Amino acid sequence: MNSMYLGIDCGTQGTKALLVDGSGQVHGRGYAKHALIERPSGAREQEPQWWVDALISAVKAALSTAPDGSHVDAVGVSGQQHGLVVLDEHDAVIRPAKLWNDTETAPQNSEIIARMGGSEAFFQRFGIVPLTGYTVSKLLWLAECEPENFAKVRHVLLPHEYLNFWLTGKFAAEWGDASGTAFFDVRQRTWTRDVLDAIDGGSGQLFAALPPLVGPDAVVGTLRPEVASILGLHVDCIVAAGGGDNMMGAIGTGNVREGVVTLSLGTSATVYSYSERVPSDPTGNVAPFCSSSGGWLPLVCTMNATNVVTATAQLLGKTVLDIDCALDATAPGADGLVFLPFLNGERTPDLPDARGSLHGVSAMNFTADHLLRAAVEGVSFGVLSGLDLVLAGRDAETIYVIGGGARSRGWRQLLADATGATIQVPLEEEAGCLGAAIQAMVAKSASSVAPLTFVEVASRLVRIDEAATCSPRTELRSAYDNARAAYRGRLQQYYGI
The missing domain is CATH 3.30.420.40 (ATPase, nucleotide binding domain)
Structure with a gap:
C-alpha cells in the first residue's frame, strides 16, 4: 500500500482527522466534539485534555476504514490560534486554556500595549499590534487575576503545540502560529523577550517557558510509544511542525x-x-x-x-x-x-x-x-x-x-x-486537515534526495x-x-x- 498521511484539525467546536495518500485520495475521516466553558465576563475556555480525547476518537474513526495504521508515515496538526496552554514544572496543565475568542482579557490587551509605549511603538518594534484574543493578553490576565497559577508556569504553549507535545513528548513552536502570540517578531521570526518582561517584571520566567522555534517543513519528532499504541500507528511515524488553523487552511486551499x-x-x-x-x-x-x-x-x-x-x-x-x-x-x-x-x-x-x-x-x-x-x-x-x-x-x-x-x-x-x-x-471541505496532511508530506520528504515543495504538493492535491x-x-x-x-x-x- 502507498504511504499515507494524517491531517488533524483541532478547532473550537471539535477535532477532525483526515487520512490521505500521496495523490490526495481520502482513505478515512473522523470527528469528535469539544465542550466549551463560557462565562458572562467574556471568558471562553477549554480543557486541553478534551482536545486529546477528541484527537484519539477522531483518529481512530479515520483509521477505521483503512487496513491498518502501519502505512501512515507522517502526521500534521492544525490548531485554533491564540489559545493559551500553561504547564507546570511537571509538564502538567495548570488551568483550562483560554481561547482565541475569549474577550475577558480585553483590559489586559490595552494595558500591554500601553506598557510598550502605545500601538505605534509596538508596531515599530515588533511588526504587529496585539488585538483582543491574541495570546499575550492572556498571560497578563493570568499574572493579574490568578497569580498563584502564574507562578507555576514553566511552559507556554499554543493548542497545536500542546497536541504535538502529547504526540511526541517534544516542545516546539512554528512561525505561523507563533505570529498570533504578539510576543513574536514577524519580520525576524524570533521570540521577543521585551513584551514578556513587561509582564513578569523581567524575571525571565516567561521567556524561559517558550518552546524552541522551527520552520514550516520541520519534523518535531516521532510518536511516543504509548501514543502510537493508543492511536494504532507505528512508532516511526513522524509529527510535522503543524501550525495555526488559518495557516493550515491556507495550505489546504x-x-x-x-x-x-x-x-x-x-x-x-x-x-x-x-x-x-x-x-x-x-x-x-x-x-x-x-x-x-x-x-x-x-x-x-x-x-x-x-x-x-x-x-x-x-x-x-x-x-x-x-x-x-x-x-x-x-x-x-x-x-x-x-x-x-x-x-x-x-x-x-x-x-x-x-x-x-x-x-x-x-x-x-x-x-x-x-x-x-x-x-x-x-x-x-x-x-x-x-x-x-x-x-x-x-x-x-x-x-x-x-x-x-x-x-x-x-x-x-x-x-x-x-x-x-x-x-x-475546494473539493475537500476540511482545508485545515488537508493543509496539515500536505505539510506532513513536505516534512517527511525534507530529508530525501528530492524534497517536495508546498506549491508542488498543493497544486496536485487541492482540487475545486x-x-x-x-x-x-x-x-x-x-x-x-x-x-x-x-x-x-x-x-x-x-x-x-
Whole structure:
C-alpha cells in the first residue's frame, strides 16, 4: 500500500482527522466534539485534555476504514490560534486554556500595549499590534487575576503545540502560529523577550517557558510509544511542525503563492492572501502573520460568522437549510434592515465590548427571511471590509471559500455578487486537515534526495468543486455597494469608525 498521511484539525467546536495518500485520495475521516466553558465576563475556555480525547476518537474513526495504521508515515496538526496552554514544572496543565475568542482579557490587551509605549511603538518594534484574543493578553490576565497559577508556569504553549507535545513528548513552536502570540517578531521570526518582561517584571520566567522555534517543513519528532499504541500507528511515524488553523487552511486551499485569496466562514471568519513580503499595517487591523509554507499571510479575522447565522436561524425556528431560500426571497440590503452581528464582541474592528444590534426595522422588513438575510449580510460585510484591507485597493478575481458557510449556495452567490469575484470551493471541505496532511508530506520528504515543495504538493492535491462555483451577477453589484455603505454608516453612527 502507498504511504499515507494524517491531517488533524483541532478547532473550537471539535477535532477532525483526515487520512490521505500521496495523490490526495481520502482513505478515512473522523470527528469528535469539544465542550466549551463560557462565562458572562467574556471568558471562553477549554480543557486541553478534551482536545486529546477528541484527537484519539477522531483518529481512530479515520483509521477505521483503512487496513491498518502501519502505512501512515507522517502526521500534521492544525490548531485554533491564540489559545493559551500553561504547564507546570511537571509538564502538567495548570488551568483550562483560554481561547482565541475569549474577550475577558480585553483590559489586559490595552494595558500591554500601553506598557510598550502605545500601538505605534509596538508596531515599530515588533511588526504587529496585539488585538483582543491574541495570546499575550492572556498571560497578563493570568499574572493579574490568578497569580498563584502564574507562578507555576514553566511552559507556554499554543493548542497545536500542546497536541504535538502529547504526540511526541517534544516542545516546539512554528512561525505561523507563533505570529498570533504578539510576543513574536514577524519580520525576524524570533521570540521577543521585551513584551514578556513587561509582564513578569523581567524575571525571565516567561521567556524561559517558550518552546524552541522551527520552520514550516520541520519534523518535531516521532510518536511516543504509548501514543502510537493508543492511536494504532507505528512508532516511526513522524509529527510535522503543524501550525495555526488559518495557516493550515491556507495550505489546504493552495494559498501558498501570491494571487490566491482564501475566505473562511467558520465560527469566526478569516480572509487572507499569501505574500512574499512582510505586510505592514500600523493600525493592527491586518495581522501580518507568517505563513506555514515559508512566506507571510496577511490576515483579517472577525469573531462573528456562522455562529451568528445559525443562532438567528434557530431563534426563528429555522435551520441553516433555510438560508438559501431566505436569500432568494429577499433583495440585497434586506429592504433597509442592518444587522451589526457582534454577538461575541469583535476583533476587526477592535470592539471587544460591542454587542449585536438590529437597525432600520420596519413593517416591511420585519420578517424571518429579512432577518436571515440581514444576519448573512452583516457577517459578510464585516469580513469583506477585511478583504479590502488585505488587498489594499486591488480587486480579487477568484476567492476560495471554505468553512461551514461555504456549503450555502446562496451565501456563495452573495459573496460573488458583492465582490465581483468568482467564488470557488475546494473539493475537500476540511482545508485545515488537508493543509496539515500536505505539510506532513513536505516534512517527511525534507530529508530525501528530492524534497517536495508546498506549491508542488498543493497544486496536485487541492482540487475545486466545479459544481459549487458562483460567478458574479454584475447587475447586482451597485445594490450590494449601497447595502455595504448602509452597514458602514451604522458602524460610524454607533462606534465612530
